[in-house]
Amino acid sequence: MKKTVGFLMCLAAAGMLAGCGGKTDAGTSATTAAGGGAETVAQGESKAEAAGEPVVINYYDWDIPDQKFIDDFNAANPDIQVVVHSIPANGERLTKLDILAMSGGDMDVMPISDGDQFTRFESGMLAPLDEFIERDGLDMEASFGKYAIWGQSDGKYYGIPFRATxxxxxxxxxxxxxxxxxxxxxxxxxxxxxxxxxxxxxxxxxxxxxxxxxxxxxxxxxxxxxxxxxxxxxxxxxxxxxxxxxxxxxxxxxxxxxxxxxxxxxxxxxxxxxxxxxxxxxxxxxxxxxxxxxxxxxxxxxxxxxxxxxxxxxxxxxxxxxxxxxYSCSVLGIPENSKHKEEAWRFIRYYVEECSNYIAASGNLPTYLPAYNDEMVNIFCEGSGLDVEYGKKFFDGDVKLxxxxxxxxxxxxxxxxxxxxxxxxxxxxxxxxxxxxxxxxxxxxxxxxx
Missing domain, CATH: 3.40.190.10 (Periplasmic binding protein-like II)
Incomplete structure (x- = not known):
């Protein structure tokens, strides 16, 4: 907790907490997500859960592959309702996510990219995932190979690799x-x-x-x-x-x-x-x-x-x-403040293991190695005008990284x-x-x- 408070103080000292209100692209109020407004999202969820309705988990990202994979997950998991929030893909995106993760807001799944995750792992912002990984028998090396290290800090996992560059x-x-x-x-x-x-x-x-x-x-x-x-x-x-x-x-x-x-x-x-x-x-x-x-x-x-x-x-x-x-890699983590870690974990596994083609179609590299096949390269290149022979270079298992x-x-x-x-x-x-x-x-x- 002390590390998290220190991390937040560093953001404030850098002037990064200013101007982070307003709405995301999906129309979600950042102040409401952090607990403002007449009724917070979390309060609304508690009422829904008490009535036996699905647990609502909130996923924020600046690069949503396709709404269909969210709809597919919700249909296959009637006890969970994933709500996706698109945030602007600009220099303030990480600051917005940090505030949501540390403010006791409603974010349950947090993406972090390109090495920015390690400071957040160390700060205590994200929940350790080792118990989930061990319980489910997830072999991180076999599943993610060279990408696995991007989810680790001090021997523990705080993030699951999901897309790379x-x-x-x-x-x-x-x-x-x-x-x-x-x-x-x-x-x-x-x-x-x-x-x-x-x-x-x-x-x-x-x-x-x-x-x-x-x-x-x-x-x-x-x-x-x-x-x-x-x-x-x-x-x-x-x-x-x-x-x-x-x-x-x-x-x-x-x-x-x-x-x-x-x-x-x-x-x-x-x-x-x-x-x-x-x-x-x-x-x-x-x-x-x-x-x-x-x-x-x-x-x-x-x-x-x-x-x-x-x-x-x-x-x-x-x-x-x-x-x-x-190369670098983005991971999905669960904020320590999330009240729905089990449900968030189920969504992360679905996203990573079942949605590689969606990730490839968006022009990103999937990190879940068992899903790799020749068709994925075609999906990755489709619509870009890039010849598949060039696209294969990004999937080359022999390249030295x-x-x-x-x-x-x-x-x-x-x-x-x-x-x-x-x-x-x-x-x-x-x-x-x-x-x-x-x-x-x-x-x-x-x-x-x-």
Whole structure:
């Protein structure tokens, strides 16, 4: 409980609790969900349960695959009624979920993505799931393989993996054809990636087209270097001065400064985003997750008209074996404050184990390995315009995966400190040496508190 209160205080200190009221896309009032209004949702549920009606559980998410799977679950489980609430897919989504989880509100199933889950596991926000897992005989390794670790903290499970993303280099085949530049190979190296990006930038400079694009997400600069770099020293201290990280940072700044890609500061200033930038024809290549396939299906919002190819990530250097991808995973957890943990667990298992095709159809990667089959790749690509042969790369069991997310002691703080310091380096406000010194000092201070 003390950790949870501390976590909430950190949000408040950062000014994150302001402006989180209002309605979600589904029309659910955030203040009502947190206990405001004449009658709270929880009070209404208690009356319904007392009358022998189904237990209502509330699921919030910013990426609902299809309402039909919710309807199917409700039909198959008449004692439970799942109500889904869509929240905006913007930078405030996690803050809204945090408040709902910690306020004693009505949320029973909480999605958390891309490494953000570990701080929440440690805070006590989510209920441990080990008793459910053991009772049901769920083999986490057999069911989720490489994704299982994303639901763990300190040897306990607090989340069940349900969707994932793997990174590739998407490229505009039409631009490459016009430029007379060979398509990226699946065995290329970082040096070859840089050379290709420069060729495409030179071709596109008079048209306002960049050679490639790297976004401003925390540690996005590290997706390739993660094949070689280590975040911690052997004695558990900050290892940001690992040569691999230095090379990656220098490479990002070099490509920015020479105009090969849109500079970090410009991306922030114009609020550029990966999907609309690449699908809008503003660069020849982009380093992006498999989730971009989801946006390629949305032709109303992204009406692109060119052919897209996908290559594996470049290898950091010749010593690294391929093929390579960067990955991260989203999990479903049950808030400690939920009054319906048993029912929430039943829904999570149904969603994860029975709805992989729905997840694939939405352009996301399912994490439940027993559900994988050739048809799933077709479902994943359908409607996107992406050739199935490219889509198969995201389902390749032989690809070697690493992650740019920091999964370890003070991982969330490590990434936040890095983002704060590194953006000053990218914007020319600090030298690389100053940047690395500051990160090392600040992260080691956090580690010393453990």
């Amino acid at each position: 793997q990174t590739g280099i998407y490229y505009n085949k039409d631009m490459f054809d016009q430029a007379g530049v060979a398509y990226p190979s699946d065995d290329w190296t970082l040096d070859e990636y840089i050379e290709t990006a420069r060729k495409m930038a030179e071709w596109g400079k008079d048209q306002g087209i960049y050679g490639t694009y790297t976004h401003t997400y925390a540690n996005e600069w590290a997706t390739v270097a993660a094949q070689k770099g280590e975040w911690y020293t052997a004695d558990g201290k900050c290892n940001i001065k690992d040569p691999a990280w230095q090379t990656a940072l220098e490479t990002r700044k070099m490509l920015d400064d020479e105009g090969t890609q849109m500079p970090y500061g410009q991306i922030v200033a114009v609020k550029a985003v990966i999907n609309s930038s690449f699908l809008g024809g503003k660069e020849a290549m982009v380093n992006a997750g498999s989730w971009l396939v989801r946006d390629m299906k949305n032709k109303d919002k992204f009406p692109f008209d060119f052919n897209v190819g996908v290559a594996y990530l470049p290898r950091f250097d010749e010593t690294v074996e391929g093929p390579r991808s960067n 690493t992650t740019n997310k920091i999964i370890g002691p003070c991982g969330a703080q490590y990434m936040q400190i890095g983002k704060e310091e590194i953006e000053q380096y990218f914007n020319g406000e600090k030298t690389l040496e100053e940047t690395l010194d500051n990160i090392e000092r600040r992260v080691n201070e956090e580690l010393a508190k453990q």
